[in-house]
Amino acid sequence: MTQPEHDVLKAAQDNLWLHFTRHSTYQKSEVPTIVRGEGSYIYDIHGKRYLDGLAGLFVVQVGHGRGELAEAAAKQAQELAFFPLWSYAHPKAAELAQRLASLAPGDLNRVFFTTGGGEAVESAWKLAKQYYKLIGKPLKHKVISRQIAYHGTPQGALSITGIPAFKQMFEPLVPGSVRVPNTNHYRADEITGIPGMTPEEYGFWAAERVARAIEMEGPDTVAAVFAEPVQNAGGCFPPPPGYWQRLREICDEYDVLLVSDEVICAFGRLGTMFGGEKFDYVPDIITCAKGMTSGYAPIGAMIAHDRLFEPFKNGEEMFAHGYTFGGHPVSSAVALANLDIFEREDLLGHVTANEPLFRATLESLKELPIVGDVRGSGYFWGIELVKDRDTKETFSAEESERLLRGFLSQALFEAGLYCRADDRGDPVIQLAPPLIAGPKEFEEIGGILRSVLKEAWARL
Numbered sequence: 001m002t003q004p005e006h007d008v009l010k011a012a013q014d015n016l017w018l019h020f021t022r023h024s025t026y027q028k029s030e031v032p033t034i035v036r037g038e039g040s041y042i043y044d045i046h047g048k049r050y051l052d053g054l055a056g057l058f059v060v061q062v063g064h065g066r067g068e069l070a071e072a073a074a075k076q077a078q079e080l081a082f083f084p085l086w087s088y089a090h091p092k093a094a095e096l097a098q099r100l101a102s103l104a105p106g107d108l109n110r111v112f113f114t115t116g117g118g119e120a121v122e123s124a125w126k127l128a129k130q131y132y133k134l135i136g137k138p139l140k141h142k143v144i145s146r147q148i149a150y151h152g153t154p155q156g157a158l159s160i161t162g163i164p165a166f167k168q169m170f171e172p173l174v175p176g177s178v179r180v181p182n183t184n185h186y187r188a189d190e191i192t193g194i195p196g197m198t199p200e201e202y203g204f205w206a207a208e209r210v211a212r213a214i215e216m217e218g219p220d221t222v223a224a225v226f227a228e229p230v231q232n233a234g235g236c237f238p239p240p241p242g243y244w245q246r247l248r249e250i251c252d253e254y255d256v257l258l259v260s261d262e263v264i265c266a267f268g269r270l271g272t273m274f275g276g277e278k279f280d281y282v283p284d285i286i287t288c289a290k291g292m293t294s295g296y297a298p299i300g301a302m303i304a305h306d307r308l309f310e311p312f313k314n315g316e317e318m319f320a321h322g323y324t325f326g327g328h329p330v331s332s333a334v335a336l337a338n339l340d341i342f343e344r345e346d347l348l349g350h351v352t353a354n355e356p357l358f359r360a361t362l363e364s365l366k367e368l369p370i371v372g373d374v375r376g377s378g379y380f381w382g383i384e385l386v387k388d389r390d391t392k393e394t395f396s397a398e399e400s401e402r403l404l405r406g407f408l409s410q411a412l413f414e415a416g417l418y419c420r421a422d423d424r425g426d427p428v429i430q431l432a433p434p435l436i437a438g439p440k441e442f443e444e445i446g447g448i449l450r451s452v453l454k455e456a457w458a459r460l
């Protein structure tokens with residue numbers, strides 16, 4: 001190891017505070033340190049190559065090492081490195097807002113920029129509260145969201161999040177958020193107590209829970225429903241057929257805003273620009289971030305329906321909310337260049353064409369006794385691990401700890417696959433490669449998963 005490499009690893013251990021990380025893991029071993037990326041691959045500080053099975057963190061849609069995005073950033077920094085969107089505009093933010101409006105479904109034409117996803121969620125809740133105050137329904141402020149769903153870490157977004165373990169240390173959080181069941185059809189029997197529901201029946205049942213929650217809270221007090229097109233935490237729960245259509249009807253019936261949190265799902269992850277295109281619905285607000293720049297610069301956005309902007313159009317009202325770096329010129333320029341790549345290379349078409357093969361590759365793992373369920377959409381898949389495939393029995397907390405933290409994450413990484421072994425719900429492995437990945441990468445992913453999962457089973 002060279003001296004500069006040694007210095008980096010020491011600084012990572014001594015000074016860097018990693019996110020969502022048990023630092024005890026790295027008391028004795030070095031922090032895995034990634035120095036470079038190219039296409040669907042990343043390289044660590046020792047030069048070892050890994051397949052990036054998670055696109056960084058559901059971010060790097062066009063793949064690593066794209067010179068043209070780096071050039072777009074440099075050109076913009078030279079021209080206008082920074083100006084805020086506080087009472088002033090700059091060309092790239094305006095152009096990007098117009099482009100997002102043209103891509104978003106329905107009349108979602110007003111774009112409020114942030115620096116990331118949690119801020120977009122935060123912005124959407126605040127807008128929902130203020131909108132209803134301004135149209136004479138001041139009691140409407142509550143939010144309905146789904147169990148185990150992750151919506152970010154700012155205190156409002158965390159309050160909307162449905163993972164108790166992530167919230168407890170920070171309570172009390174923002175009051176007024178209520179949880180309903182998610183669309184985990186694999187566990188539908190346990191969730192509903194009704195055996196054998198079809199996906200359609202379960203989807204209807206789950207959507208009805210939203211209506212019941214609104215009624216129990218009092219429709220006059222509920223402002224918004226937040227849901228992801230495909231729920232990430234818990235392991236990629238797709239919406240059963242009819243689910244989003246029923247949510248739309250319920251929100252219309254009770255005058256509640258439907259917020260589609262697409263921080264992961266937007267920008268091609270499902271093979272479409274936005275989730276509504278894939279599952280045929282039009283929300284009132286989309287929250288998005290991650291893939292907008294493929295991670296070459298940070299940005300997020302709340303895209304709102306025209307009618308939500310109406311009360312702010314005239315008179316003295318303003319949305320008293322903002323972020324210094326929201327819609328940063330460099331990030332906006334990179335986002336535009338990123339969307340150019342999407343068009344030029346038809347990435348949406350590529351994902352749609354390759355989705356069946358990716359799915360088939362992962363579904364072939366169902367031969368293994370440890371694989372209970374394979375689910376997802378586009379390039380966004382979860383593999384649920386179970387102790388008993390027939391009974392769907394899951395692992396105890398201790399077994400899960402031993403399996404996921406003690407073995408799987410590291411074994412997959414050592415075998416050359418960076419992906420996620422997650423236990424925010426039942427134990428799952430998640431795959432979400434860059435959108436440029438294809439048959440060759442799928443084969444590699446499948447091969448590594450197969451051998452590591454076999455070993456995991458043998459160790460149980």
Ligand SMILES: Cc1ncc(COP(=O)(O)O)c(C=O)c1O
Nearest residue numbers: 116117118150151152261263264
């Ligand atoms: C659905 C969803 N919402 C919000 C967030 C928070 O985004 P960020 O980490 O950019 O704040 C995430 C992050 O993964 C997410 O998946």
